[in-house]
Amino acid sequence: xxxxxxxxxxxxxxxxxxxxxxxxxxxxxxxxxxxxxxxxxxxxxxxxxxxxxxxxxxxxxxxxxxxxxxxxxxxxxxxxxxxxxxxxxxxxxxxxxxxxxxxxxxxxxxxxxxxxxxxxxxxxxxxxxxxxxxxxxxxxxxxxxxxxxxxxxxxxxxxxxxxxxxxxxxxxxxxxxxxxxxxxxxxxxxxxxxxxxxxxxxxxxxxxxxxxxxxxxxxxxxxxxxxxxxxxxxxxxxxxxxxxxxxxxxxxxxxxxxxxxxxxxxxxxxxxxxxxxxxxxxxxxxxxxxxxxxxxxxxxxxxxxxxxxxxxxxxxxxxxxxxxxxxxxxxxxxxxxxxxxxxxxxxxxxxxxxxxxxxxxxxxxxxxxxxxxxxxxxxxxxxxxxxxxxxxxxxxxxxxxxxxxxxxxxxxxxxxxxxxxxxxxxxxxxxxxxxxxxxxxxxxxxxxxxxxxxxxxxxxxxxxxxxxxxxxxxxxxxxxxxxxxxxxxxxxxxxxxxxxxxxxxxx
Amino acid sequence: xxxxxxxxxxxxxxxxxxxxxxxxxxxxxxxxxxxxxxxxxxxxxxxxxxxxxxxxxxxxxxxxxxxxxxxxxxxxxxxxxxxxxxxxxxxxxxxxxxxxxxxxxxxxxxxxxxxxxxxxxxxxxxxxxxxxxxxxxxxxxxxxxxxxxxxxxxxxxxxxxxxxxxxxxxxxxxxxxxxxxxxxxxxxxxxxxxxxxxxxxxxxxxxxxxxxxxxxxxxxxxxxxxxxxxxxxxxxxxxxxxxxxxxxxxxxxxxxxxxxxxxxxxxxxxxxxxxxxxxxxxxxxxxxxxxxxxxxxxxxxxxxxxxxxxxxxxxxxxxxxxxxxxxxxxxxxxxxxxxxxxxxxxxxxxxxxxxxxxxxxxxxxxxxxxxxxxxxxxxxxxxxxxxxxxxxxxxxxxxxxxxxxxxxxxxxxxxxxxxxxxxxxxxxxxxxxxxxxxxxxxxxxxxxxxxxxxxxxxxxxxxxxxxxxxxxxxxxxx
Numbered sequence: 011x012x013x014x015x016x017x018x019x020x021x022x023x024x025x026x027x028x029x030x031x032x033x034x035x036x037x038x039x040x041x042x043x044x045x046x047x048x049x050x051x052x053x054x055x056x057x058x059x060x061x062x063x064x065x066x067x068x069x070x071x072x073x074x075x076x077x078x079x080x081x082x083x084x085x086x087x088x089x090x091x092x093x094x095x096x097x098x099x100x101x102x103x104x105x106x107x108x109x110x111x112x113x114x115x116x117x118x119x120x121x122x123x124x125x126x127x128x129x130x131x132x133x134x135x136x137x138x139x140x141x142x143x144x145x146x147x148x149x150x151x152x153x154x155x156x157x158x159x160x161x162x163x164x165x166x167x168x169x170x171x172x173x174x175x176x177x178x179x180x181x182x183x184x185x186x187x188x189x190x191x192x193x194x195x196x197x198x199x200x201x202x203x204x205x206x207x208x209x210x211x212x213x214x215x216x217x218x219x220x221x222x223x224x225x226x227x228x229x230x231x232x233x234x235x236x237x238x239x240x241x242x243x244x245x246x247x248x249x250x251x252x253x254x255x256x257x258x259x260x261x262x263x264x265x266x267x268x269x270x271x272x273x274x275x276x277x278x279x280x281x282x283x284x285x286x287x288x289x290x291x292x293x294x295x296x297x298x299x300x301x302x303x304x305x306x307x308x309x310x311x312x313x314x315x316x317x318x319x320x321x322x323x324x325x326x327x328x329x330x331x332x333x334x335x336x337x338x339x340x341x342x343x344x345x346x347x348x349x350x351x352x353x354x355x356x357x358x359x360x361x362x363x364x365x366x367x368x369x370x371x372x373x374x375x376x377x378x379x380x381x382x383x384x385x386x387x388x389x390x391x392x393x394x395x396x397x398x399x400x401x402x403x404x405x406x407x408x409x410x411x412x413x414x415x416x417x418x419x420x421x422x423x424x425x426x427x428x429x430x431x432x433x434x435x436x437x438x439x440x441x442x443x444x445x446x447x448x449x450x451x452x453x454x455x456x457x458x459x460x461x462x463x464x465x466x467x468x469x470x471x472x473x474x475x476x477x478x479x480x481x482x483x484x485x486x487x488x489x490x491x492x493x494x495x496x497x498x499x500x501x502x503x504x505x506x507x508x509x510x511x512x513x514x515x516x517x
Numbered sequence: 518x519x520x521x522x523x524x525x526x527x528x529x530x531x532x533x534x535x536x537x538x539x540x541x542x543x544x545x546x547x548x549x550x551x552x553x554x555x556x557x558x559x560x561x562x563x564x565x566x567x568x569x570x571x572x573x574x575x576x577x578x579x580x581x582x583x584x585x586x587x588x589x590x591x592x593x594x595x596x597x598x599x600x601x602x603x604x605x606x607x608x609x610x611x612x613x614x615x616x617x618x619x620x621x622x623x624x625x626x627x628x629x630x631x632x633x634x635x636x637x638x639x640x641x642x643x644x645x646x647x648x649x650x651x652x653x654x655x656x657x658x659x660x661x662x663x664x665x666x667x668x669x670x671x672x673x674x675x676x677x678x679x680x681x682x683x684x685x686x687x688x689x690x691x692x693x694x695x696x697x698x699x700x701x702x703x704x705x706x707x708x709x710x711x712x713x714x715x716x717x718x719x720x721x722x723x724x725x726x727x728x729x730x731x732x733x734x735x736x737x738x739x740x741x742x743x744x745x746x747x748x749x750x751x752x753x754x755x756x757x758x759x760x761x762x763x764x765x766x767x768x769x770x771x772x773x774x775x776x777x778x779x780x781x782x783x784x785x786x787x788x789x790x791x792x793x794x795x796x797x798x799x800x801x802x803x804x805x806x807x808x809x810x811x812x813x814x815x816x817x818x819x820x821x822x823x824x825x826x827x828x829x830x831x832x833x834x835x836x837x838x839x840x841x842x843x844x845x846x847x848x849x850x851x852x853x854x855x856x857x858x859x860x861x862x863x864x865x866x867x868x869x870x871x872x873x874x875x876x877x878x879x880x881x882x883x884x885x886x887x888x889x890x891x892x893x894x895x896x897x898x899x900x901x902x903x904x905x906x907x908x909x910x911x912x913x914x915x916x917x918x919x920x921x922x923x924x925x926x927x928x929x930x931x932x933x934x935x936x937x938x939x940x941x942x943x944x945x946x947x948x949x950x951x952x953x954x955x956x957x958x959x960x961x962x963x964x965x966x967x968x969x970x971x972x973x974x975x976x977x978x979x980x981x982x983x984x985x986x987x988x989x990x991x992x993x994x995x
Binding site (some may be wrong): 078079081082119144147148151152154155158159162163169170173174177178181182186189193195196 | 884899904905906910914915917918921922926929930933934936937940941944947948951952953985986989993
């Protein structure tokens with residue numbers, strides 16, 4: 011039951027993507043509705059995994075291990091643990107919203123657009139469930155193609171530059187990861203296990219790799235993931251991609267695509283290379299902290315709302331990386347929940363920016379002011395998204411940031427309070443730039459004539475924003491419900507690192 | 518006399534079809550291109566079929582001059598299929614350019630016969646005959662547009678440089694013969710293994726010269742200069758054919774020659790550097806081809822430089838040698854054939870009067886004018902760049918795998934870096950097709966028979982990308 015739900019979650023988007031190609035491209039309504047129905051069906055399929063999911067184990071569940079290319083031992087091996095389940099739910103939940111957000115703004119080549127969007131979902135789902143390095147790599151690269159087109163065809167003014175930059179940045183990292191994947195397979199062969207890309211086997215082999223090689227493998231994997239996250243100083247593709255992408259593209263990019271990187275860090279770097287993770291936790295955390303502060307400071311001086319939100323992502327993802335490399339249960343748990351939170355709140359912020367942009371076709375903060383008066387309902391929802399992103403207690407953002415900071419504070423690997431202290435300034439800066447932006451856009455006098463007659467949210471926009479608000483509040487009030495899902499798997503990862511390093515549990 | 522008639526059937530059939538029947542048809546039935554076209558497509562199909570049937574029949578024939586079965590037969594099939602795909606694409610192309618003559622098909626099939634001989638060669642003499650037959654056919658095919666100055670120039674250039682490189686090849690063969698007393702691969706291999714080389718120094722020079730000669734045929738650095746000019750000037754379908762089948766043929770010769778000259782386990786101080794030399798050639802070829810391709814504004818030249826780079830990738834398999842290296846080369850040669858063929862055929866469909874619509878600029882907004890062709894072209898570009906799930910990715914995976922397995926991790930990294938570089942210009946074309954607005958007049962392209970080529974190529978790229986095992990199983994069972 012759970013296994014078939016997993017397979018459906020993976021393959022419904024692919025089938026939908028292909029099915030769209032058979033619809034006449036002039037039937038725009040049919041295209042939109044088909045895409046939406048497909049994505050909702052996928053979400054239902056993903057929910058179908060919940061009843062059968064066993065929270066009390068860290069083992070991979072709903073696993074399938076099918077031969078694919080026996081000569082290279084590459085297999086169709088999939089399965090999920092709590093971390094991947096949470097991210098799968100996030101992906102499948104955000105997809106219908108992203109599709110709804112495209113109904114209005116996307117008005118050329120609709121067929122190709124929705125087809126690519128669903129193909130993108132197929133790739134992202136695959137990344138979250140692959141338990142085979144080869145399969146993982148295939149999905150990882152598969153994502154590039156649809157995203158490249160989404161930015162390049164439907165993007166803004168500098169779309170070409172942004173699309174190519176996105177593609178090449180990601181490709182550089184991932185190809186080095188490919189070399190590492192092959193190297194790892196041969197290392198397994200050297201130990202008599204045969205060339206393999208089976209993650210479950212490699213997990214046992216990884217810790218046996220001598221540190222001087224392991225570090226390089228760790229870096230090859232990490233580079234690929236850190237570009238995707240993106241971690242300072244590899245973040246420069248992100249603002250370009252975000253600003254040029256259409257709203258739905260930004261939403262997917264922020265909500266899911268960036269999480270592929272942080273997910274990869276947990277799934278591959280921590281699990282495969284525990285010694286190197288412990289060894290390099292310090293330097294990476296320093297980069298994460300720099301990213302937190304730098305992202306926040308740069309966000310503060312932006313005049314373009316979308317760019318501001320994009321830089322806030324750099325800052326927020328810094329918390330996630332810091333949490334992961336605190337290598338404590340609290341930190342990693344916080345990172346996992348922060349991934350979901352960031353997906354929801356930043357995704358929603360991008361939707362709100364999209365709402366404004368559709369009406370005014372500008373994202374300059376100075377063009378706005380006093381919007382609350384003409385769009386009161388929008389103001390409420392925008393405020394919720396903004397406060398969630400700031401990390402207001404009671405909304406989802408708080409719990410994630412709190413836990414990652416606790417993790418960084420108590421981490422025996424980082425062994426210094428400085429990380430947490432400097433990082434927490436990021437929270438304060440976040441309040442500054444988001445509240446200030448909100449104030450300039452929404453409050454004050456509505457003295458720009460172009461803004462005098464903006465209509466408030468329409469039905470489609472409500473349907474995009476309200477479901478997210480439900481989860482923002484739900485996670486904020488009852489985080490346990492969600493964190494229980496990933497608790498065991500996180501604990502297992504952290505313990506594997508601690509065992510190697512010889513730290514005992516502090517609690 | 519040891520003549521294995523059954524095993525040699527593919528070779529015998531294509532030779533008879535060409536030399537006996539084909540000539541008669543052309544002598545008595547003038548100006549009937551349709552008949553000749555159909556006849557030669559049939560010939561290639563029958564030959565391919567026979568090659569499949571006799572694949573399991575291994576051994577030597579004609580006094581050890583040729584080998585039978587196994588890889589040679591696999592290459593037979595590949596050459597015949599490529600030949601057929603080229604013919605399908607060529608007919609509408611030649612008709613449009615008003616140069617459809619019977620001789621085109623005859624020359625094409627005679628080059629296929631030459632390639633098959635190269636793949637089947639077990640003696641340097643056989644190899645030489647095969648190479649010459651293929652190359653001479655290529656020279657004429659390149660200059661097939663007699664009234665077009667570029668085509669003629671390309672043919673002349675190709676001929677002169679090709680003749681020059683043949684000199685290296687023959688000189689190398691002579692020196693190898695002088696120091697091992699044999700022209701037969703298996704005998705040479707035994708002599709090298711037994712340490713019975715007469716003049717080791719001359720042997721090394723001979724092997725190097727042979728390498729030079731073969732490097733010219735695959736257009737590897739530093740013997741690649743002819744490729745862009747020739748591919749640009751030649752009729753586009755011919756470029757498609759030469760850059761795929763021609764390259765695959767050169768590799769089909771490269772593999773057994775190197776296996777014979779450098780058998781694994783041979784102890785020879787001077788020769789131990791040869792793999793490293795080839796590795797360096799491979800690395801430079803990959804980088805140079807891809808970097809130069811970035812600067813091209815002509816699509817044919819861009820594809821020509823990219824074909825140089827792909828030769829570099831395939832050389833990785835030569836460096837590492839062994840079964841794994843062979844598998845990787847053969848796999849890559851196969852998928853590369855489909856990718857490159859597909860891309861060139863689309864270029865051929867779009868170009869006008871042999872000169873126009875070859876600029877990258879002309880592809881702006883192609884997506885609006887020709888959505889299907891643009892989508893296929895985008896797919897071929899992604900495949901050439903090595904993005905999964907297309908077959909090009911798996912080919913590279915295999916090659917990088919062999920490199921890392923045999924300790925050439927740096928070569929794999931160079932390959933990876935040059936792949937990133939290549940992504941830039943492959944994407945550049947996609948950018949023009951999809952992200953830029955169309956300019957110029959609307960475009961009509963009637964694929965006709967070339968549609969078959971495109972369908973086969975694109976299906977192969979997707980299927981071999983998702984199920985690479987199919988091809989690997991064939992390698993291992995043949």
